[in-house]
Amino acid sequence: MNEGSRSAPVGVILAVDPDRFAELVETLRRAGLTVTGRQPALGTLSGTAPEDLIPTLEAIDGVDSVDRERTVRLPPPDSPTQ
Template sequence: MTVPVVVALEDTDDADMSAVVDALRDAGLRVREVLTAVGVVTGTVDGDRLSSLSSVPGVAAVERERTIVLPPPDSPVQ
């Protein structure tokens, strides 16, 4: 099963961030987007490799990506 994840990186410069992203790829992350300005990487990983991402040096946190659905503006729930 593939799991979408959001990976927060420790405070690093651009060169270090590239090395961390490469290490995440080596750990099994299929990178979707690198948000350099905020130090976040998004992507997917096989469920059995999820725990390996947190052990990559330079990674502060790994969370499963969540989807939030809001009701339409004209909904009575608003």
């Protein structure tokens, strides 16, 4: 698949082996992840990647999970649903 046919980027949160954190960040970057946040003590990082790249990221040794970011919108405080 060439770069022009890649799917749109989505936000992802990854849980990785904290003992290999720096190594995995570099491996994930080389695989196509754009890293936007790091939490090495927790073994998590966030970033963006094309949707079709998620299975590749999940298959990397040391990656425990890849979850898509979700946006939650709450109604205003004065809304009748509160």
